[in-house]
Amino acid sequence: MSSVHVVDHPLMQHKLTYVRSQDTTTDNFRRLVREIAAMLAYEVTRDLPTELIDIQTPVAAMRSPVISGKKLCLVSILRAGNGMLDGMIDLLPGARVGHIGLFRDPTTLEPIEYYLKLPEDIQERTVIVVDPMLATGNSAVAALHRLKEAGVTSLKMVCMIGSPEGVKALTEAHPDVSLTLAAIDDHLNDHGYIVPGLGDAGDRIFGTK
Numbered sequence: 001m002s003s004v005h006v007v008d009h010p011l012m013q014h015k016l017t018y019v020r021s022q023d024t025t026t027d028n029f030r031r032l033v034r035e036i037a038a039m040l041a042y043e044v045t046r047d048l049p050t051e052l053i054d055i056q057t058p059v060a061a062m063r064s065p066v067i068s069g070k071k072l073c074l075v076s077i078l079r080a081g082n083g084m085l086d087g088m089i090d091l092l093p094g095a096r097v098g099h100i101g102l103f104r105d106p107t108t109l110e111p112i113e114y115y116l117k118l119p120e121d122i123q124e125r126t127v128i129v130v131d132p133m134l135a136t137g138n139s140a141v142a143a144l145h146r147l148k149e150a151g152v153t154s155l156k157m158v159c160m161i162g163s164p165e166g167v168k169a170l171t172e173a174h175p176d177v178s179l180t181l182a183a184i185d186d187h188l189n190d191h192g193y194i195v196p197g198l199g200d201a202g203d204r205i206f207g208t209k
């Protein structure tokens with residue numbers, strides 16, 4: 001049974017508004033994506049297990065919680081996923097980072113992998129896959145299949161904005177993967193853009209348009 005969590009917080013809504021606006025400059029867009037990604041990192045790690053350790057404060061001894069269980073790995077779906085990495089790493093500085101690149105075969109329309117670099121011990125880690133826009137869901141679905149093939153058993157998906165179509169595709173293909181987003185928008189248009197969305201996330205992060 002998959003879980004879908006939309007982060008509903010005034011700060012998130014405020015930052016999303018400005019990240020969506022076509023008047024936002026490239027430098028502000030990058031900063032906002034980083035801040036939104038950090039808030040999503042906070043939410044997606046909400047259920048991590050903790051254990052108590054003994055410490056000494058300047059005043060007293062105490063038992064205090066630290067994160068326990070599997071170590072973390074972030075996997076960015078190229079190229080727009082890279083825009084979310086810094087914000088996630090701000091909160092998760094010890095996480096390893098993998099990358100996966102996929103393109104769509106023009107005849108079969110199937111996602112083809114053109115790049116994959118993952119930590120060697122990835123199957124022992126909880127993996128958080130990041131991609132700002134969950135549009136058709138095809139790339140995310142394929143990336144999650146690939147990570148399962150690599151032996152990963154604990155997976156979470158984090159996006160900024162999803163379409164209803166992408167959320168449905170992902171949750172049907174991977175009911176075991178939790179999905180955390182800042183918003184689910186109205187629909188996908190005929191060009192594969194999320195409406196109202198924010199346009200092409202990769203182009204806006206890297207200033208290529």
Ligand code: URA
Binds near residue numbers: 192194198200201202
């Ligand atoms: N990818 C984007 O960057 N934006 C969309 O709206 C859909 C896919």
